[in-house]
Amino acid sequence: MTAAATHAKHREADAKKVRQFITPEGVDLELKIASSGLRLGALMTDVILILVTLILFTLLMIWIGFGSQSDMTVVIWMLGAFLLRTFWFIGFELGSRAATPGKRLMGIRVVARDGGRLTADAVVARNLIRELELFLPLMMMGVAAAEDMASAWTIIAGLVWSLTLSLFLLFNRDRMRMGDLIAGTWVVMAQRVKLDADIGVDAAADAMSFTEAELSVYGIFELQELERVLRGRDPRAMREVADAIRAKIGRPVAEEDDAFLLSYYRQLKARLERKLLFGKRREDKYASD
Amino acid sequence: MISPAAPSRTIEAPSFSTSRFRAEREADWIAFDLLLGKLEKKGAKALTSDELLQLPLLYRATLSSLSIARATSLDKALLDHLEALSIRGYFLVYGVRESRWSRIRRFFLYDWPAAVRSVWKETIVIALIILLGALTSYSLVANNPEWYFNFVDEDMSGGRDPRATAEFLQSTIGHGKAAADESESALHIFATYLFTHNSRVSILSFALGFAFGVPTMMLEYYQGIGLGAMIAVFSAKGLGFDFGGWLFIHGTTELFAAALSGAAGLRIGAAVVFPGARGRLQAAADAGRTAGKVMVGVIVMLFVAGLLEGFGRQLITDTMLRYAIGSLMLLFWLAYYYIPRREDVA
Numbered sequence A: 001m002t003a004a005a006t007h008a009k010h011r012e013a014d015a016k017k018v019r020q021f022i023t024p025e026g027v028d029l030e031l032k033i034a035s036s037g038l039r040l041g042a043l044m045t046d047v048i049l050i051l052v053t054l055i056l057f058t059l060l061m062i063w064i065g066f067g068s069q070s071d072m073t074v075v076i077w078m079l080g081a082f083l084l085r086t087f088w089f090i091g092f093e094l095g096s097r098a099a100t101p102g103k104r105l106m107g108i109r110v111v112a113r114d115g116g117r118l119t120a121d122a123v124v125a126r127n128l129i130r131e132l133e134l135f136l137p138l139m140m141m142g143v144a145a146a147e148d149m150a151s152a153w154t155i156i157a158g159l160v161w162s163l164t165l166s167l168f169l170l171f172n173r174d175r176m177r178m179g180d181l182i183a184g185t186w187v188v189m190a191q192r193v194k195l196d197a198d199i200g201v202d203a204a205a206d207a208m209s210f211t212e213a214e215l216s217v218y219g220i221f222e223l224q225e226l227e228r229v230l231r232g233r234d235p236r237a238m239r240e241v242a243d244a245i246r247a248k249i250g251r252p253v254a255e256e257d258d259a260f261l262l263s264y265y266r267q268l269k270a271r272l273e274r275k276l277l278f279g280k281r282r283e284d285k286y287a288s289d
Numbered sequence B: 001m002i003s004p005a006a007p008s009r010t011i012e013a014p015s016f017s018t019s020r021f022r023a024e025r026e027a028d029w030i031a032f033d034l035l036l037g038k039l040e041k042k043g044a045k046a047l048t049s050d051e052l053l054q055l056p057l058l059y060r061a062t063l064s065s066l067s068i069a070r071a072t073s074l075d076k077a078l079l080d081h082l083e084a085l086s087i088r089g090y091f092l093v094y095g096v097r098e099s100r101w102s103r104i105r106r107f108f109l110y111d112w113p114a115a116v117r118s119v120w121k122e123t124i125v126i127a128l129i130i131l132l133g134a135l136t137s138y139s140l141v142a143n144n145p146e147w148y149f150n151f152v153d154e155d156m157s158g159g160r161d162p163r164a165t166a167e168f169l170q171s172t173i174g175h176g177k178a179a180a181d182e183s184e185s186a187l188h189i190f191a192t193y194l195f196t197h198n199s200r201v202s203i204l205s206f207a208l209g210f211a212f213g214v215p216t217m218m219l220e221y222y223q224g225i226g227l228g229a230m231i232a233v234f235s236a237k238g239l240g241f242d243f244g245g246w247l248f249i250h251g252t253t254e255l256f257a258a259a260l261s262g263a264a265g266l267r268i269g270a271a272v273v274f275p276g277a278r279g280r281l282q283a284a285a286d287a288g289r290t291a292g293k294v295m296v297g298v299i300v301m302l303f304v305a306g307l308l309e310g311f312g313r314q315l316i317t318d319t320m321l322r323y324a325i326g327s328l329m330l331l332f333w334l335a336y337y338y339i340p341r342r343e344d345v346a
Helices: A002-017 A036-068 A072-093 A101-106 A120-146 A149-166 A178-183 A220-232 A235-249 A257-277 B005-012 B018-042 B049-072 B076-095 B100-118 B120-143 B145-151 B166-172 B177-181 B184-210 B214-236 B240-273 B280-315 B319-338
Strands: A108-112 A185-189
Touching (some): A036 A072, A036 A101, A036 A108, A072 A120, A072 B184, A101 A108, A108 A120, A120 A149, A120 A178, A120 A185, A120 B280, A178 A185, A220 A235, A220 A257, A220 B076, A235 A257, A257 B049, B018 B049, B018 B076, B100 B120, B100 B280, B120 B145, B120 B214, B145 B214, B184 B214, B184 B240, B184 B280, B214 B240, B240 B280, B240 B319, B280 B319
Antiparallel strands (some): A108 A185
16 A cells, blocks of 8 residues: 555655645635746746846946046946845846746746735845845855954854845745745746646547446546547557556557547546536545546 | 537437536637637737636636636546636736736835834834843943954954044044045945945845744944944044944934834734734735845835935045035935825725
8 A cells, every 4th residue: 555655645745745725716726836946947937037147237338438538337237236136026027927047947936925915025125135145145255265264153153144044945835935925926837827628538439438437447636647648659668557557457558559548538537527526536546436 | 590410419418427518618718718828828908808808707607617727527628727727816816916017116105114104113112122232342442442353354344443544533434535546446346346236135034034023133233333433433533423424314214114113023023923813824924025125125226325425425525524425315314215195994
């Protein structure tokens, strides 16, 4: 039963990331909290983009500066760098997609924790705190580099303290940064999912038909794994899965793998959906039928 | 006109099947998807009035499809698509309520002063802390000038310490010969530097607030200490009044902004320690939003202070005029923040 236990654990872990989020229409949107890895990826992307923009901006200003012989370009450069650093995140998160380019790339966005509108003040608060989370450890390291080793312990203590702030997100279930906590926000998954073709149509029109006993060996988890394989169209994966199913239900290899899998999928889906209509949801093959 | 292929399939299919459900509703989802794409790219103004009316209808149709699909379908691709589409739709339909321009207008007319008004207690506390810091260092330095070197970094003071002559001190505040030598072309660079530097310090003092407000108060106390020590040095040489003017012209705006950023930080710290009847998280979130508004205002104020410091102070050397401008700015900020307005009750 170890396999059953790991399945159950997986489902539980997935369920832990899902947060109830009920719209005024009464539908639970089941938002999923973005993982810390995605958050880091988004941050890295944004930092790189900011640096690239800054370098281009600097080159432009140097070019204009040489042309005009005026030191106004220095002022514009300083203001521009400040605005870029402070308002990159704020500006993008105030947009309708509530996500910086890095977040868009990772398919995540910011939402208000209470289900309301994401307000400008919340966006400002969560991003001004970022200044602290990002730069305090860097500052501490700068101090460490400047001071002699006599105060090494104080510096290490300071670094650890500032890192606990920066890594606060790892210590809570909702993956909230310090800034998220203060602003009352979450970062959740907001991927776009293309609507793939319906592969479950015409269950009755299949040439092959499976008996009730042959269909009763699997549950929803296996059905959806099968769906993934079918949509993936990888012949080797299909062969493996088809062989596994044939072995399980005791059928000889008689048909093409894809034809076999498709009709098995359709009939299994029809059977499980019928049961679902009667209020019986069989999560996986370990659950009782 | 019904196409000949369609009826034969509907007759064959069972009375309810998830494939039929999908076939019937798919057009709505596709239309909703397209509409959302348009809304995201071009904004609400790009939609025709027909499309605007369609938006909530399609949104509700999609949400209802999601509910039905969750209860009846096991097609993962379908469920994932509907979920993602509903989430996207929800935030677009409920997210945008006013134009960017009206948001900005409301912020400057109502939200910003209201937020500043609501942290008045914290502002007083921080102002007292700055004052306390200034008094501490003033009394210490006035009694024993040696204390000065404990408070002010030698690199920072640029020779403005108790050993300096009165003439030198006078030159640093824009009177006498040395001031005239200073090139005026570097003024705007100086002003910009002051603005970005002060903004960063203010953001830090706000952001440190959540640690129960203690680092914020320490930072503000430290600001007061530097101020008091400087005042003590100048007044010992009989330049107190002139130095006051030099400080006053931008100081009223800058110190006010510093106090407000500290107050914003303290508000968060206080909410974390004393959440009251609300949950701690909720209290922190509420405080954070108020503080966020205050902080945008603080950055604007610091920008003004940077202009006053960089240009005003260097170009205007008359002490009385400096005092006048400083007081005027203070009165302006006080009136802007604390005179009650009618509409902001709503």
